[in-house]
Amino acid sequence: MKKLNIALLLAVLAAAVYLSVLPPDSMQAAQAKFLSLLAPFLRTGTAVQEQIGSMGKGLKTLDEVEADNRKLNEVNRELLTTNNLLREIESENNRLRLALEYRERSVFRLLAARVIARDASSWWNTVKINRGFEDGVETDQPVLTEVGLVGKTTTVAKNESIVVLITDETCRVAAKVEGTREQGILSGIRVQESGAGGELQLNFLTKNAALEAGQKVYTAGISNGVFPSGILVGKVKEFRTRPLDGQAVVEPAVDISQAEDVFVVVGAK
Amino acid sequence: MKAAVGALAACVGVFAAFLLQQALPAIHVLHGARFLFVPMIFCYAAMVLPFPAMLFAAFCTGLLSDLMYLNVVGGQVEIALGCSIVFFVIYGSIANGCRPSYLRGHWWPVIPLSVVCTWAFLLMQFAMISLRREGFVYDEAILWRLFAPGLLAGLFAPLLHAAVKPFAALIPDNPWDTRSY
Numbered sequence: 001m002k003k004l005n006i007a008l009l010l011a012v013l014a015a016a017v018y019l020s021v022l023p024p025d026s027m028q029a030a031q032a033k034f035l036s037l038l039a040p041f042l043r044t045g046t047a048v049q050e051q052i053g054s055m056g057k058g059l060k061t062l063d064e065v066e067a068d069n070r071k072l073n074e075v076n077r078e079l080l081t082t083n084n085l086l087r088e089i090e091s092e093n094n095r096l097r098l099a100l101e102y103r104e105r106s107v108f109r110l111l112a113a114r115v116i117a118r119d120a121s122s123w124w125n126t127v128k129i130n131r132g133f134e135d136g137v138e139t140d141q142p143v144l145t146e147v148g149l150v151g152k153t154t155t156v157a158k159n160e161s162i163v164v165l166i167t168d169e170t171c172r173v174a175a176k177v178e179g180t181r182e183q184g185i186l187s188g189i190r191v192q193e194s195g196a197g198g199e200l201q202l203n204f205l206t207k208n209a210a211l212e213a214g215q216k217v218y219t220a221g222i223s224n225g226v227f228p229s230g231i232l233v234g235k236v237k238e239f240r241t242r243p244l245d246g247q248a249v250v251e252p253a254v255d256i257s258q259a260e261d262v263f264v265v266v267g268a269k
Numbered sequence: 270m271k272a273a274v275g276a277l278a279a280c281v282g283v284f285a286a287f288l289l290q291q292a293l294p295a296i297h298v299l300h301g302a303r304f305l306f307v308p309m310i311f312c313y314a315a316m317v318l319p320f321p322a323m324l325f326a327a328f329c330t331g332l333l334s335d336l337m338y339l340n341v342v343g344g345q346v347e348i349a350l351g352c353s354i355v356f357f358v359i360y361g362s363i364a365n366g367c368r369p370s371y372l373r374g375h376w377w378p379v380i381p382l383s384v385v386c387t388w389a390f391l392l393m394q395f396a397m398i399s400l401r402r403e404g405f406v407y408d409e410a411i412l413w414r415l416f417a418p419g420l421l422a423g424l425f426a427p428l429l430h431a432a433v434k435p436f437a438a439l440i441p442d443n444p445w446d447t448r449s450y
Contacts, residue, residue, distance in 0.1 A: 005320045012324050012358055016331070020351035024341050027350050034336040038288075045292050120290040122303055122391060122414040123398055124340055154341055169402060170342040190402070191410045192301070 028139075032157035035128070039160045042117040042128060108228060110263040111135060113143075116160065118257075125168035125188060125198075125256075127151075131264060132159040140226045142265040148232035148253030149173070149219060150262050161264075165256050166233065167198035173227055174220040175202055177236065177248070182209045183220050186233060186250060198252055200234060205246035211239040217250050228265070276322035278436075279314035280329040286310050287337060300410040302417035307334065308390050309383040309422040311357060313429055315364035316371050316379055323365050327357035338394065347401050348394060356393055360386050376430050383426045387419035 022030075060068070113129040131137050133156050143150045143163045151165040164171045167188040175186040184204040192198045202217060215236045221229025238249040286306035295301040311330045315323045331354030340347045364386070367378040392415060399405045 002320075005324075008321050008324050009358070009362075012328050013355065015328065016351035016354035016358070018351070019332075019335075019354070020349040022350060024344055024346045027339055027346055028341055030350065031336050031339045034333075041288050042291065045288065117291055120287075120293070120303060121338055121394075122301075122418070123394055124338065126340070155339070164340070170340065170347075190406050191408055191414060 028155045031155045035157040046116045108265045111266045125165040127163050132157045136266045142227050174222045176220040178216040200250040202248040207246050209246045272319045272322040275318045276325040279326040282310045283330045299417045300413035302414045305418040308386040312382040312386045313379050315361035316367045323361045327361040331357040348397050380426045384419045384423040387422040391415050
């Protein structure tokens with residue numbers, strides 16, 4: 001082997017070692033820059049996919065559009081009325097909590113986002129969304145839909161972010177089961193079967209927890225945690241007793257493989 | 270000059286392969302296994318390019334892979350930047366050993382090289398995340414996801430050669446100027 005080749009080989013290996021000892025923050029910053037570089041291609045790809053997918057579907061007659069518009073206006077009015085009513089109840093609730101010296105419950109500000117790419121890897125369950133730090137997104141912010149919890153943000157670039165899904169083994173959520181005092185740690189599994197909505201496991205439940213299929217699972221909202229309390233995560237599918245604890249298999253509320261429009265919880269109002 | 274162009278083309282090819290992989294869905298009948306074109310393109314480049322250009326291609330491929338798959342959990346990185354660079358440098362050095370055979374007109378070693386490289390890359394990722402997480406787990410889907418992409422890469426490797434051959438004039442010392450295969 002030529003001396004030049006050996007020198008080059010050593011230089012490349014030295015660069016690899018240097019990169020491997022960078023702090024995680026620097027690695028995430030590098031990934032954020034790479035994500036910004038990749039984003040225009042991903043957005044174009046998503047737009048093309050949408051165009052192809054919506055071919056023939058998007059054409060409607062004027063009558064149909066008018067009917068849709070009427071229906072949407074009706075729903076909008078109904079939602080506004082409900083929202084106003086709930087606001088009044090919320091302020092009344094906060095007044096009463098204050099009177100009882102409870103902590104005031106905050107309402108979170110939601111930022112609408114769109115999924116621009118799904119992870120193309122075999123081992124991780126993540127998606128990329130079209131909102132970044134310019135929109136107010138930060139690391140470790142919950143992501144949800146109107147149906148339930150989706151995941152949390154990890155790497156945040158200028159106009160894009162990576163969201164690790166609750167179906168991923170590394171995304172852990174403190175969760176409680178509806179109608180019981182059972183609380184545990186919810187996480188995904190290493191490899192989710194393709195095509196299905198995914199499965200979660202709720203660990204560290206008591207051995208004799210009498211959980212039944214169909215019971216709803218909500219976030220428990222521990223202090224200094226990422227996820228606020230009361231977000232629907234899924235429902236119990238099965239309960240297993242293990243030597244030291246109980247484990248529930250949970251079906252996610254959101255079909256994550258289909259979710260396209262999500263909300264990032266960017267902070268309190 | 271041709272080596273530099275070749276190394277640059279390999280990097281562009283790897284970047285395009287990442288975008289293509291991103292656009293392709295998982296294959297349900299193969300338990301969610303995915304198409305992985307990056308190891309295949311790298312293997313072809315490693316077999317075709319001179320050693321210094323191969324090193325450059327290995328650095329770019331490894332860096333892009335690490336940036337693509339970086340996952341930070343609780344302040345800890347699962348697969349640190351640089352790990353894939355070391356993998357591609359080692360594997361590229363092995364693949365580069367087939368270059369004399371390529372220069373004699375034998376392109377087919379790219380098939381077994383692509384298959385083994387894809388398997389080895391996925392195994393490395395799986396081993397590293399297993400060590401970081403709660404140990405190794407066994408599942409039928411895991412075996413499919415480990416081995417099916419390699420077999421698919423083996424099927425696509427001849428197509429890659431057919432696609433690259435018209436541009437053989439850009440390959441350093443290419444054997445296709447004077448002989449056919």
